[in-house]
Amino acid sequence: MDVFLQAIALMFQWQNLAALMGGALYGIIIGILPGLGPAAGMALAIPLVSSWSPVTALVFVGSLYKCCNYGGSITAILVNTPGDASNAATILDGYPMCEKGKGGVALSISATAALVGGILGTLCLIYTAPLLAEFALKFGPAEYFLTAILALSVIAAVVQGATLKGLISAGLGLILATVGYDVITGHLRYTFGILILEDGIPVIQAVVGLFAVTQALVLAESMESISRIGKLEGSSWEGVWTYFKYPYAVIRSAVIGLFIGVLPGVGQSGAGLVAWAEAKRESKHPGTFGTGDPEGVISSETSTNACMPGDLVLTIALGIPGSVAAAVFLGIMIIFGVIPGPMVFAEKTNEIYTLFVALILSSLVLFLVGMTLARYLAAVTLIRNEIIVPIILIVGLIGSYAIRNMMEDVMISLVFGILGYVMLKGGFTTVPLLLGLVLGEMVELNYHRALLMSAGSYSIFYSSTVCKILILLTIVSLAGPYLGSLGRRMKGRGKLIGKA
Amino acid sequence: MRAKLNVLMAVFFLAMTFTWGAHAIWAAGYPDKAITIIVPFAPGAGTDLDARGIVPYLEKYLGVPVKIENIKGAEGKLGITRLWRSKPDGYTLMIHTVAETLMGDIVLPNVEYRTADLSHIGTFTRGNSIIVDHTDNWKTFPELAKTGRERALIGGNPGKGSPSHFNAMLLMKKAGVKVNWVPFSGAGEALTALAGKHTEFSIHTAPSILSLVKAGKIRPVVVLSEIKDNVFPDAPLAKEVGYDVEFLPVLRGLDGPPNMPEDVQQVLDKALAQAVKDPGFVAWAQNRMSQVYYLNREEYNKLIKAHLKELQENKDVLDAM
Amino acid sequence: MLEKLKRTEVWFKLVLLAFFGFWYARAFSFPQQSRQFPHLIAVPSLILTLISLITDFTKEKEVQGEIAGTDDSELTTLDESARKERRKRFWQAWAIILVSMAVGFLGGFLFSAFFLLLGFALLFGNRNNLIKNMILTVGITMATYVTFQWFMDVPLLRGVLW
Numbered sequence: 001m002d003v004f005l006q007a008i009a010l011m012f013q014w015q016n017l018a019a020l021m022g023g024a025l026y027g028i029i030i031g032i033l034p035g036l037g038p039a040a041g042m043a044l045a046i047p048l049v050s051s052w053s054p055v056t057a058l059v060f061v062g063s064l065y066k067c068c069n070y071g072g073s074i075t076a077i078l079v080n081t082p083g084d085a086s087n088a089a090t091i092l093d094g095y096p097m098c099e100k101g102k103g104g105v106a107l108s109i110s111a112t113a114a115l116v117g118g119i120l121g122t123l124c125l126i127y128t129a130p131l132l133a134e135f136a137l138k139f140g141p142a143e144y145f146l147t148a149i150l151a152l153s154v155i156a157a158v159v160q161g162a163t164l165k166g167l168i169s170a171g172l173g174l175i176l177a178t179v180g181y182d183v184i185t186g187h188l189r190y191t192f193g194i195l196i197l198e199d200g201i202p203v204i205q206a207v208v209g210l211f212a213v214t215q216a217l218v219l220a221e222s223m224e225s226i227s228r229i230g231k232l233e234g235s236s237w238e239g240v241w242t243y244f245k246y247p248y249a250v251i252r253s254a255v256i257g258l259f260i261g262v263l264p265g266v267g268q269s270g271a272g273l274v275a276w277a278e279a280k281r282e283s284k285h286p287g288t289f290g291t292g293d294p295e296g297v298i299s300s301e302t303s304t305n306a307c308m309p310g311d312l313v314l315t316i317a318l319g320i321p322g323s324v325a326a327a328v329f330l331g332i333m334i335i336f337g338v339i340p341g342p343m344v345f346a347e348k349t350n351e352i353y354t355l356f357v358a359l360i361l362s363s364l365v366l367f368l369v370g371m372t373l374a375r376y377l378a379a380v381t382l383i384r385n386e387i388i389v390p391i392i393l394i395v396g397l398i399g400s401y402a403i404r405n406m407m408e409d410v411m412i413s414l415v416f417g418i419l420g421y422v423m424l425k426g427g428f429t430t431v432p433l434l435l436g437l438v439l440g441e442m443v444e445l446n447y448h449r450a451l452l453m454s455a456g457s458y459s460i461f462y463s464s465t466v467c468k469i470l471i472l473l474t475i476v477s478l479a480g481p482y483l484g485s486l487g488r489r490m491k492g493r494g495k496l497i498g499k500a
Numbered sequence: 501m502r503a504k505l506n507v508l509m510a511v512f513f514l515a516m517t518f519t520w521g522a523h524a525i526w527a528a529g530y531p532d533k534a535i536t537i538i539v540p541f542a543p544g545a546g547t548d549l550d551a552r553g554i555v556p557y558l559e560k561y562l563g564v565p566v567k568i569e570n571i572k573g574a575e576g577k578l579g580i581t582r583l584w585r586s587k588p589d590g591y592t593l594m595i596h597t598v599a600e601t602l603m604g605d606i607v608l609p610n611v612e613y614r615t616a617d618l619s620h621i622g623t624f625t626r627g628n629s630i631i632v633d634h635t636d637n638w639k640t641f642p643e644l645a646k647t648g649r650e651r652a653l654i655g656g657n658p659g660k661g662s663p664s665h666f667n668a669m670l671l672m673k674k675a676g677v678k679v680n681w682v683p684f685s686g687a688g689e690a691l692t693a694l695a696g697k698h699t700e701f702s703i704h705t706a707p708s709i710l711s712l713v714k715a716g717k718i719r720p721v722v723v724l725s726e727i728k729d730n731v732f733p734d735a736p737l738a739k740e741v742g743y744d745v746e747f748l749p750v751l752r753g754l755d756g757p758p759n760m761p762e763d764v765q766q767v768l769d770k771a772l773a774q775a776v777k778d779p780g781f782v783a784w785a786q787n788r789m790s791q792v793y794y795l796n797r798e799e800y801n802k803l804i805k806a807h808l809k810e811l812q813e814n815k816d817v818l819d820a821m
Numbered sequence: 822m823l824e825k826l827k828r829t830e831v832w833f834k835l836v837l838l839a840f841f842g843f844w845y846a847r848a849f850s851f852p853q854q855s856r857q858f859p860h861l862i863a864v865p866s867l868i869l870t871l872i873s874l875i876t877d878f879t880k881e882k883e884v885q886g887e888i889a890g891t892d893d894s895e896l897t898t899l900d901e902s903a904r905k906e907r908r909k910r911f912w913q914a915w916a917i918i919l920v921s922m923a924v925g926f927l928g929g930f931l932f933s934a935f936f937l938l939l940g941f942a943l944l945f946g947n948r949n950n951l952i953k954n955m956i957l958t959v960g961i962t963m964a965t966y967v968t969f970q971w972f973m974d975v976p977l978l979r980g981v982l983w
Contacts, residue, residue, distance in 0.1 A: 033968065033969070039542060039543050039544055040543050040570070042543070042544070043543030043544055043548065043552070043570075044543075046552055047552070047556070136692065136696075137692060137695050137696035138696055139692075139696065140693055140696055140698030141682070141693070141698065164869055164872065164873050165873065167865075167866075167869055168837065168866055168869050168870050168873065171841075171862055171863075171865065171866030171869065172837070172840075172866065174858075174862045175840075175841065175844055175859065175862050175863060175866065178844075178858055178859050178862070181574065181575065182851075182854075182855045183659070183660065183683050183684075183685055184683060184854055184855070185851075185852045185854050185855045186607070186608075186609070186660050186661065186821070187609070187851055187852055187855045188609050188610060189848075189851060189855055189859070190844070190847065191610070193610060195573075195574055195577060195578060195581065195610070196573060196574070196578065198573070198574035198575075198577070198610070199573050199574055216914075217911065217914055217915075220910055220911065220913075220914035220941070220945065221907045221910050221911050221914070222907070223910065223945070264688050264689060264692050265685070265686075265688065265689045265692075314692070318695065318711055318712055318715055318717070319710065319711020319712055319715075320688050320691050320692050320695070320711075320712070321688045322688060322692075324542050324544060325544075326688075327542075327544045327545065327686075327688065328543055328544025329544075330544075331544050331549045334707065334710075334787070334788065334789070335549075335784075335787055335788060336787075337787060339710060339711055339714065340711045341711040341712070341714045341715040342715050343714060343715075384946075384950070385945060386941045386942050386944075386945035386946035386950075386954065387938075387941070387942070387946075387954065387957055387961075389914070389941050389945070390934075390937040390938045390940070390941045390942075390961075391938075391961065393918065393937050394933075394934045394937055394938070394961070394965060397930075397933070398930060398934070398965065398969060398975070401930050401975070402969065402975045404571065404572070404573060404578070405569075405571075405975065405976055405979070407922075407925060407926050407930070410922065410925070410930070410933075411922070414918065414922065422829060422833050423833070425829040425830070426829045426830035426833040426834075427830055428833075440858075443858075444858045445685075447858075448854055449682050449683070449684075452680055452681070452682045453654050453680065453682055453698065453699070455652070455680060
C-alpha cells in the first residue's frame with residue numbers, strides 16, 4: 001500500500017501532473033485525427049520526452065497511450081468514422097444513436113466507459129499481471145486458432161434472423177482476409193502485382209470505406225443531417241446513468257477486452273467487436289443492436305478501454321510486446337532503463353507504480369474531458385447536409401491517406417464504400433464481413449502453424465486443457481441461441497403439463 | 501599554330517577549373533535543405549528505434565534538419581521501393597537492416613530493386629542473432645544438436661526471410677540438425693510461443709530477449725556471430741562450440757538511391773563518422789543495448805559484396821526457406 | 822423475371838457468385854498450404870449465395886429489410902419521382918467524389934478536400950446559404966491543412982504533378 005502512497009505523492013509533483021495532462025490531451029487529439037494511432041503518437045513523442053526523468057516520461061507516454069483510443073471513439077460516434085481499428089464496433093450503435101438525436105448521450109456513455117473500463121483494466125493489470133501473463137503463455141498457435149474460431153462463432157449470433165445473408169457476408173470477409181503475403185509459404189495471394197495489397201486488405205481503410213463513405217453516400221441521397229430528427233435529445237448525464245444500468249454488460253465486456261488485450265497478436269480491433277456481438281447474443285432483444293441500443297455502445301467501449309491495460313500485461317511482466325503500440329512503449333521503457341520483467345516491480349518501484357497511478361488518473365481525465373465536450377461535440381450531428389457529407393468524406397479519407405501517405409489507400413476506402421452501399425441496398429449487413437476480415441488471418445495462420453508444430457497431427461487441437469475449454473465454449477456459443485429457445489419451449493410445455 | 505594551341509590549352513584548363521570549382525561549390529552547397537530518411541518499418545520496431553537514435557546526431561553534424569518517414573508494408577518492400585525510385589540528390593536516404601534488405605531481393609516475391617546497387621554510405625549499429633531456448637530445455641548447443649540429429653526440433657523464427665532465420669539454418673545445416681520451422685509475425689509472437697514452451701527454441705537479437713532472460717524463462721544458447729554479444733558476453737559463440745560458420749550480422753546501415761554523386765556520399769559518410777563518435781550517441785546506444793559498429797563507405801561496400809557471395813554460396817539454404 | 826434482375830440484391834448476388842468462383846479457381850495456382858483456406862471458404866459461400874439467389878426467384882414474397890441497421894428506404898414504397906431524385910443525388914455525389922480524387926491524385930489531398938467541399942456546397946446546398954457555404958469551404962480546407970500538414974506532417978500537397 002505504501003508503494004501506492006509513494007507513487008501518488010510522486011504523481012502530484014507538478015511536472016508529473018503536467019505530463020499526465022499533456023499526454024492525455026496529446027493522446028486524445030492523436031486519436032481524433034484518424035489514421036494516426038498510439039504507435040505513431042508515441043514514436044513522435046520520443047524526441048520530446050528523451051530529456052525528461054524516467055518517471056515523468058513514462059507518465060506522459062503512458063497516458064498518451066491510454067487516451068489515444070478515446071479520440072477515435074468520438075469520430076466513430078459522431079461521423080461513423082473509426083479513429084483506429086479498435087473503434088470499429090462503437091460505430092455500430094454509436095452512430096445510430098446520433099441519428100436519433102442522442103449524440104450527447106452516446107458521447108457521455110463513451111466517456112463513462114473510458115473511466116470504468118480503464119480503471120477495471122488497470123486494476124487487473126496491477127494486481128494480476130503475473131497471473132495473466134502466465135495464462136497468456138499457455139496460448140500457443142493451436143489455442144489461438146480455437147480462440148479465433150470462438151470469436152467467429154459469435155458471428156452466428158450476430159446474423160440471427162437473416163442467417164443466410166449474414167453467413168455470406170462473413171464468408172466474403174474471410175475470403176478477403178486471404179489477400180496478401182502468406183507467412184507460412186511465402187507466396188503472394190490475390191495481389192496481382194500490387195505492392196500495397198501484400199499486407200492484406202488494410203482493416204482501417206476498409207472500415208472507413210464500409211462505414212464512413214457508405215454513410216456519406218446515404219446521407220447525400222437523403223439530404224438529411226446526421227440527426228434525423230433535427231435536434232438533440234437527452235443530456236450528457238443521461239449517458240452516465242444509462243451506463244450504470246447495465247452492470248453485467250460492463251463486467252462482461254471488461255473481461256472480454258482484458259483477455260483479448262492480454263493475448264499478443266490478437267489485436268485490439270477484435271475486442272470491441274466481440275464484446276458487442278456477445279452483448280447482442282445474450283440480449284433478450286437482439287434486434288435493437290445496430291439501431292442505437294446504448295448497451296451496444298457500453299459493451300464495445302468498455303471492452304476497448306479495458307483492452308489497453310491488457311496490452312501492457314505481457315509487456316511489463318515479461319517484456320513481450322503484444323501489439324505494435326506496445327512494442328513502441330516497450331522501446332521507450334528500455335531507453336529509460338526500465339527493463340520489464342518480474343524484478344521491475346522491485347527495482348523500479350517508483351517508475352512502475354507511478355505509471356499505474358497515471359493510467360488510472362488518465363481514465364479520469366478522459367471522463368472529465370469527454371463529459372465537458374459531449375454537449376458541444378454533439379452539435380456536429382446538426383450540421384446541414386451539404387457540409388457534413390464532405391466533412392465525413394474528408395475526415396474518413398484523410399484517415400485512410402495518413403496511415404501510409406498513399407492515395408491508393410483512399411482508393412481502397414472508396415471501393416469499400418461502394419461495396420458497403422451495395423450491400424446495404426441489397427439487404428446485407430456488413431458486420432459479419434468486418435469480423436471475417438479482422439479474424440480471418442488469425443484463424444488461418446495459427447491453423448497452419450499448429451500443424452507445422454505437430455508435424456501434421458490434428459491432436460494438437462484438443463490435447464491441452466486450454467484447447468478443451470475453448471472447444472467447449474465454442475459449442476456453447478453456437479448452440480446457445482437454440483438451447484435458449486428450446487429451454488423456453490420446454491418451460492412452456494412444463495407450464496401446460498402443470499396446468500393439466 | 502602556336503596561338504591555336506595556346507587557346508586550346510587555355511580553354512582546357514579553364515574547363516577543368518570550372519568543373520572542379522563547380523563540383524566544389526556544389527558539394528559545399530550540400531546539404532542546404534531538410535533531409536528525409538525513410539525507415540521501411542513501423543515506428544518502434546528495432547530499425548526505427550536505432551534510426552531515431554542516430555538521427556539527432558546526423559542533424560548536428562550535417563547542419564540541416566533530418567526527419568524520419570516511416571513507410572511500412574510488404575516486409576519492408578514499400579519503403580525500399582520508394583527509396584529506389586527517389587532522386588539520388590542526397591535528400592532522400594534510408595536506414596535499414598542490411599542483411600535483411602539484401603536477402604529480401606532474393607527470397608521475397610515481386611521485388612523491384614537491387615539492394616547491391618544502392619549507394620552504400622555506412623553502418624552504425626549492430627546486433628547479433630542468438631539462439632535461445634526455454635530454461636527447461638537444453639543448456640548447451642551440443643546437447644540441443646544431439647537431440648536434433650535424432651528427431652526434428654520445433655524452432656520458431658520471427659519471420660521467413662529474416663537474417664536470423666538464415667543464420668540459424670546455416671548453423672543447423674552444419675550441425676546436421678533437423679528442424680520443423682514455425683514462422684511467426686515478429687519477435688513478440690515468437691517469444692510468447694517459446695516462453696510458453698510451444699516451440700523448443702527460437703532466434704532473436706539481444707534487446708528482444710533481455711527481459712525474459714532476466715525473468716529466468718529463457719536462456720541464450722549460442723551467439724551466431726564472430727564477435728561476442730555486448731549484452732550477453734558470456735553466451736558462447738558458434739565457433740566456440742565447434743561450428744565455424746560465417747554468419748550475417750544484424751547491421752543498421754545508411755543508404756541512398758543508386759548513383760548518388762561521390763561528393764554527396766562523402767559528406768554523408770563524414771557526418772556519420774562524427775555522429776557515431778559523439779558521446780551522446782554512445783550513451784544512447786548503451787541504453788538501447790545496441791553495439792556501435794561503424795563501417796565507412798569503402799568497408800560497407802566490401803561487406804555488401806561479401807554478403808552477396810555468402811548468399812550465393814548458400815543458395816540451397818535460401819531455397820529451403 | 823427481368824424485373825427482378827434489376828434489383829440491387831439480385832445482381833449483387835450474381836457478382837458474388839462470380840467473385841467466389843474466381844477466388845476458388847485462382848487458388849489452384851497456389852502451393853498446397855496457401856490453397857486450403859481460400860477453397861474452404863469459397864465453396865460454402867458460393868453454395869449459400871446460390872441458394873439465396875434461387876429463393877429470390879422462387880419465393881414471391883416482398884423482400885423485407887430483415888436486419889436492423891440496413892437502409893430500408895429503398896424497399897419501402899417510395900413514389901417514382903422521389904426515387905429518381907435520390908438516384909440523381911447519388912450519382913452527383915459520386916461525380917463530385919471522383920473529380921475530387923482525380924484532382925487529389927494530381928495535386929495532393931488538400932485539393933481533394935477543397936473540391937469535395939466545393940462540390941457538395943454547390944450541388945447540394947441552398948442558394949441562400951451559398952456565401953456561408955463558400956466561407957466554410959475555404960475555412961475547413963485551411964483547417965485541414967493546418968491540422969494535418971502542419972501538426973502531423975502528413976503530405977497533403979504531394980501529387981503526380983509536383
